[in-house]
Amino acid sequence: MQAKSGTAMMLNSYGKRFWDLPVAVPVLSLLLSFLVVAVMAVIFGVSPGTLLGALFEGALKGRFAMASTVKETIPLALASLAVYLPYRAGFFNIGGQGQLQVGAISAMVVVLNVSGPPLMVVTLAVLAAMMAGLLAVVVPLLLKIKRGASEVTTTIMMNFACIQLVNALITGAMKDASAFFGTTLPAPEQYRLPEFTLGVTVHIGIFIALLLVAGTYWLTSRTTFGVRLKAVGSKPSVAEASGIAVKKMIALAVLGGAACAGLAGGIQALGVVYRVAEGWSKGWGFTGIPIAFLAGKNSLAIIPIAFMFAILETGARYMQFMTGVPAALIFVFQGLPVLVFVSLNAWRSSKPNKIER
Amino acid sequence: MSEGWLAPFLLATLRAATPLIFCALSVVLAERAGVIHIGVEGVMLAGALAGLLGVVFWGDAYVGILFSLLVGLILGLLLALITVYLPSDQVVTGIVFNIFSLGVTSFIFRLAAEKNAAVQALIPVMPGSVFGLSPFMVLALVLTVFMWWFMFRTGPGLKIRSMGEDAHAAHAAGINVVITRMLILTAAAALSALGGAALTIGWVRSFTDNITLGRGFIALAAAYCGRWNPLLATAACILFGAGEALAFRAQAAGEGLNPHYFLMIPYLLTLLVVAVAGKGRAPADVGRPYVRR
Numbered sequence: 262m263q264a265k266s267g268t269a270m271m272l273n274s275y276g277k278r279f280w281d282l283p284v285a286v287p288v289l290s291l292l293l294s295f296l297v298v299a300v301m302a303v304i305f306g307v308s309p310g311t312l313l314g315a316l317f318e319g320a321l322k323g324r325f326a327m328a329s330t331v332k333e334t335i336p337l338a339l340a341s342l343a344v345y346l347p348y349r350a351g352f353f354n355i356g357g358q359g360q361l362q363v364g365a366i367s368a369m370v371v372v373l374n375v376s377g378p379p380l381m382v383v384t385l386a387v388l389a390a391m392m393a394g395l396l397a398v399v400v401p402l403l404l405k406i407k408r409g410a411s412e413v414t415t416t417i418m419m420n421f422a423c424i425q426l427v428n429a430l431i432t433g434a435m436k437d438a439s440a441f442f443g444t445t446l447p448a449p450e451q452y453r454l455p456e457f458t459l460g461v462t463v464h465i466g467i468f469i470a471l472l473l474v475a476g477t478y479w480l481t482s483r484t485t486f487g488v489r490l491k492a493v494g495s496k497p498s499v500a501e502a503s504g505i506a507v508k509k510m511i512a513l514a515v516l517g518g519a520a521c522a523g524l525a526g527g528i529q530a531l532g533v534v535y536r537v538a539e540g541w542s543k544g545w546g547f548t549g550i551p552i553a554f555l556a557g558k559n560s561l562a563i564i565p566i567a568f569m570f571a572i573l574e575t576g577a578r579y580m581q582f583m584t585g586v587p588a589a590l591i592f593v594f595q596g597l598p599v600l601v602f603v604s605l606n607a608w609r610s611s612k613p614n615k616i617e618r
Numbered sequence: 619m620s621e622g623w624l625a626p627f628l629l630a631t632l633r634a635a636t637p638l639i640f641c642a643l644s645v646v647l648a649e650r651a652g653v654i655h656i657g658v659e660g661v662m663l664a665g666a667l668a669g670l671l672g673v674v675f676w677g678d679a680y681v682g683i684l685f686s687l688l689v690g691l692i693l694g695l696l697l698a699l700i701t702v703y704l705p706s707d708q709v710v711t712g713i714v715f716n717i718f719s720l721g722v723t724s725f726i727f728r729l730a731a732e733k734n735a736a737v738q739a740l741i742p743v744m745p746g747s748v749f750g751l752s753p754f755m756v757l758a759l760v761l762t763v764f765m766w767w768f769m770f771r772t773g774p775g776l777k778i779r780s781m782g783e784d785a786h787a788a789h790a791a792g793i794n795v796v797i798t799r800m801l802i803l804t805a806a807a808a809l810s811a812l813g814g815a816a817l818t819i820g821w822v823r824s825f826t827d828n829i830t831l832g833r834g835f836i837a838l839a840a841a842y843c844g845r846w847n848p849l850l851a852t853a854a855c856i857l858f859g860a861g862e863a864l865a866f867r868a869q870a871a872g873e874g875l876n877p878h879y880f881l882m883i884p885y886l887l888t889l890l891v892v893a894v895a896g897k898g899r900a901p902a903d904v905g906r907p908y909v910r911r
Contacts, residue, residue: 301725304729305725305729353709355709355713400889400893404889404892404893408892408893410892410893411900411905413654413656413709413905414838414839414842414888414892415889415892417656417835417838417839418839418885418886418888418889418892419885419889420835421832421835421836421882421884421885422882422885422886422889425878425879425881425882425885426878426882428878428881429876429878429879429882432876432878433876433878547713547717548717550710550713550714551713551714551717554710554714586725587724587725587727587728589720589721589724589725589728589827590721590724590725591721592717592718592720592721592722592724593718593721593722593725594721595714595717595721596714596715596716596717596718596719596720596721597714597718597721599710599714600700600711600714600715600718603700603706603707603710603711603714604700604704604706604711606706607700607704607705607706607707607907608704
């Protein structure tokens with residue numbers, strides 16, 4: 262592939278510089294997507310500037326807005342790790358949303374039923390969340406490794422099964438009897454994630470997220486484990502032949518990723534919403550997918566991209582309130598860049614073939 | 619349960635199953651040709667909105683259906699260009715397409731509601747029902763049989779299946795894989811959109827943001843459960859429809875098992891079938907982008 266894009270470079274020496282930069286395709290995708298959103302804003306009778314202004318104002322202006330945007334970044338970053346890490350090993354984990362949901366409910370089970378020193382209970386709850394996320398991927402993982410069944414199917418199925426299970430629990434066994442809708446009891450105050458103020462007030466989940474993203478970067482690009490993982494992801498048969506325990510590597514990456522998704526749910530439950538109720542969750546698990554793909558080869562890019570997506574999520578309501586443009590427009594902003602991104606990438610890598618023919 | 623519950627229950631089952639059947643057939647069609655059709659959810663959503671808008675703005679259910687089909691064809695062509703012609707990863711494309719479609723349909727719905735308030739009201743019941751069976755239900759069942767016959771009893775069907783098993787071998791046998799897969803995916807998307815129209819025009823008679831609520835994924839489950847066989851896929855849809863009808867009933871009765879457990883059935887059943895069957899019967903080449911060597 263490298264050699265082929267070399268051909269393309271020679272044919273167009275002007276375009277080579279920008280085209281070859283790793284940021285070229287992401288930047289182009291974002292610009293093109295912005296253009297589409299701008300056109301949609303104009304159709305709605307709002308100037309694109311006003312629209313973006315409202316979006317950013319809603320997400321970043323004032324301590325409260327800024328804090329919610331930073332807090333929103335955390336589950337997004339963790340959920341995208343849940344896609345990123347398994348994908349390195351060639352496993353497409355679409356089950357992030359389900360893993361996140363069972364993670365959240367498991368953390369709630371712990372804080373509502375265990376009492377003891379807060380540090381112990383919270384740690385236990387966070388571990389339970391990771392464990393639940395991990396368990397939610399075990400069936401797809403086994404089916405992939407033992408039966409060769411596509412994880413795309415099975416993780417999607419697990420998503421919906423997990424979501425329905427959580428719905429069943431919060432409207433049934435774990436329901437707060439005094440509420441009119443399905444919800445758990447609130448987490449006791451001493452068992453919520455501690456907060457701190459550094460300009461804005463956020464909970465300590467931010468450190469966990471930053472640490473895990475940095476750890477993933479280190480693991481994938483600075484260790485032999487990372488090199489092996491890449492080998493497994495790109496050519497499993499070659500990896501197997503060179504003595505790498507392929508199945509074990511896949512299992513480690515997938516379980517680690519799913520634990521991150523479970524963690525995202527647990528952190529969100531104990532750090533932000535404090536109770537798991539009907540419709541409590543945005544689609545963080547799904548949004549993690551485009552974030553992971555936009556980040557591409559460099560997992561550190563997850564943080565800024567997750568922050569950008571968080572701006573969209575928190576600014577959307579204010580944007581709708583100020584301009585009347587429906588908040589759902591942000592889904593265009595979240596889906597379209599990746600659609601353009603994969604298309605441009607595919608087009609770029611297939612172009613030399615077309616020239617040769 | 620009171621006397622005479624069976625007929626209404628069967629009708630509710632079929633009503634819930636009909637949108638699923640169209641979508642499951644579309645998944646079977648696309649994946650038999652070797653293209654994963656995760657975008658079924660997004661196309662169904664767009665088809666649902668297009669159908670409703672067609673009815674509101676042109677005042678006729680059949681125009682609504684045609685409009686929905688047209689939107690399905692256009693989106694199918696878009697998906698085909700990206701996943702077959704370029705070709706990019708089918709799963710990533712499908713998933714982000716679904717997110718994109720959610721945004722666009724919600725946006726267009728608001729826009730249309732500003733132009734004509736009737737968009738937010740109930741549309742009339744579709745004419746042409748016989749014994750409570752809407753034309754959609756009949757069409758779904760007829761299409762199922764037709765699809766089975768086409769896939770397993772005709773030459774073109776065989777060619778399509780061969781593409782799903784090994785695209786390069788199909789190419790060697792003289793089939794233009796890229797063009798055929800594009801055509802198939804476009805047709806499949808039109809079917810998915812029809813499933814959406816069956817939801818809005820044939821059943822709910824209104825639109826809300828994300829009205830499909832993962833039904834496209836249930837259809838995906840049904841197609842896998844039915845091992846990519848149209849007859850079995852439709853049977854799975856009817857079974858899942860019964861689950862949904864039971865859940866409604868349980869919800870209305872307010873007692874007994876939590877309805878959410880019923881709603882888990884399609885997914886768990888699919889997992890079970892996958893566990894038992896493994897790779898068996900799955901089109902071998904599905905999901906692999908075809909690049910001419």
